[in-house]
Amino acid sequence: MLDWTDTHCRTFHRLLTQQTRLYTEMVTTGALLHGDQPRHLDFNRAEHPVALQLGGSEPADLAACAKLAEQWGYDEVNLNCGCPSERVQRGAFGACLMAEPQLVADGMKAMKDAVSIPVTIKHRIGIDRTERYDFVRDFVGTVAEAGCEVFIVHARNAWLQGISPKENRELPPLRYELVHQLKRDFPALTIVLNGGVKTDAQIAEQLLHVDGVMVGRQAYHEPWQMAGWDSAFFGQADPTDSREEAEAAWLGYVDAQVASGRPWSQSMRHALGLWNGQPGSRRWRQIWSDHQFKHLPLAEVAALATAARVGVRQSLEDAAAREPAPALF
Numbered sequence: 001m002l003d004w005t006d007t008h009c010r011t012f013h014r015l016l017t018q019q020t021r022l023y024t025e026m027v028t029t030g031a032l033l034h035g036d037q038p039r040h041l042d043f044n045r046a047e048h049p050v051a052l053q054l055g056g057s058e059p060a061d062l063a064a065c066a067k068l069a070e071q072w073g074y075d076e077v078n079l080n081c082g083c084p085s086e087r088v089q090r091g092a093f094g095a096c097l098m099a100e101p102q103l104v105a106d107g108m109k110a111m112k113d114a115v116s117i118p119v120t121i122k123h124r125i126g127i128d129r130t131e132r133y134d135f136v137r138d139f140v141g142t143v144a145e146a147g148c149e150v151f152i153v154h155a156r157n158a159w160l161q162g163i164s165p166k167e168n169r170e171l172p173p174l175r176y177e178l179v180h181q182l183k184r185d186f187p188a189l190t191i192v193l194n195g196g197v198k199t200d201a202q203i204a205e206q207l208l209h210v211d212g213v214m215v216g217r218q219a220y221h222e223p224w225q226m227a228g229w230d231s232a233f234f235g236q237a238d239p240t241d242s243r244e245e246a247e248a249a250w251l252g253y254v255d256a257q258v259a260s261g262r263p264w265s266q267s268m269r270h271a272l273g274l275w276n277g278q279p280g281s282r283r284w285r286q287i288w289s290d291h292q293f294k295h296l297p298l299a300e301v302a303a304l305a306t307a308a309r310v311g312v313r314q315s316l317e318d319a320a321a322r323e324p325a326p327a328l329f
């Protein structure tokens with residue numbers, strides 16, 4: 001997710017789940033071919049398995065960038081056919097590519113010929129007001145013929161005119177049944193559903209119909225939810241038992257960032273949801289936010305934030321202890 005899932009964010013998420021596949025934000029072929037490659041491509045080895053998502057449409061450029069992804073050590077390269085932003089449309093890629101399935105298929109083939117890591121796609125169920133299932137079915141069929149085997153489907157249309165990318169993640173209705181139908185029509189393909197999935201129960205329900213679920217905003221805002229996913233969905237031990245433990249490990253990473261000259265706020269911002277739902281979480285978060293432009297050392301801010309959080313918890317417990325016992329009669 002653009003501006004959200006940078007290398008720090010993904011490193012944080014890895015402390016909570018080892019098995020879930022992580023994706024970079026979309027990086028355009030132009031930025032990779034003409035820009036600062038290390039800035040866009042460097043990542044932390046701890047992030048594996050991690051996929052690089054590309055935005056672009058020229059098969060030769062996509063192939064060159066897929067090669068870069070492979071050389072840099074990514075586990076997968078994913079093509080974005082779901083982003084509705086006007087800037088992306090001016091570049092003739094993202095969701096508007098769904099209107100040109102053959103061009104997408106050519107891009108896929110070029111990438112597949114260039115690399116041996118999996119090449120996958122993320123797309124919508126339609127563009128503008130096209131509600132027909134045939135549209136996405138034919139799109140998937142054409143791209144699958146080029147050798148793509150994994151389709152991550154954001155289960156709403158992209159409305160390409162008049163609404164913002166943010167509204168495009170809320171307003172077009174979710175139609176999970178179309179994604180389920182894709183799985184029925186293409187049983188040999190890996191179909192991953194995305195869009196609006198929040199709870200573990202919803203993930204489990206979707207897994208009855210499709211092969212995988214991609215979770216975006218919920219995972220970012222409520223990261224602790226991921227701490228149960230390795231056991232719930234992969235049959236593996238979870239990497240951490242407590243928020244305290246995850247926080248301590250994360251602060252070790254943030255501290256190393258500070259030692260190499262980066263402000264702690266750059267990485268810490270991704271963890272501000274860690275204590276959500278717990279007593280004192282708001283105070284904890286507030287202390288970190290309030291101190292981002294001040295110059296207190298990391299350890300001192302961490303101590304203040306923890307003291308504030310524990311203080312709120314303690315006063316709630318004290319208040320509960322003072323409550324008179326309910327009368328029996």
Ligand SMILES: Cc1cc2nc3c(=O)[nH]c(=O)nc-3n(C[C@H](O)[C@H](O)[C@H](O)COP(=O)(O)O)c2cc1C
Binds near residue numbers: 001024196214216
């Ligand atoms: C801030 C933000 C940036 C996003 N950037 C990307 C992106 O770079 N590539 C992409 O495929 N989807 C991007 N998305 C869309 C999400 O990946 C996802 O498809 C969408 O939010 C619906 O899933 P969710 O309801 O689980 O969040 C972005 C979403 C947000 C909120």
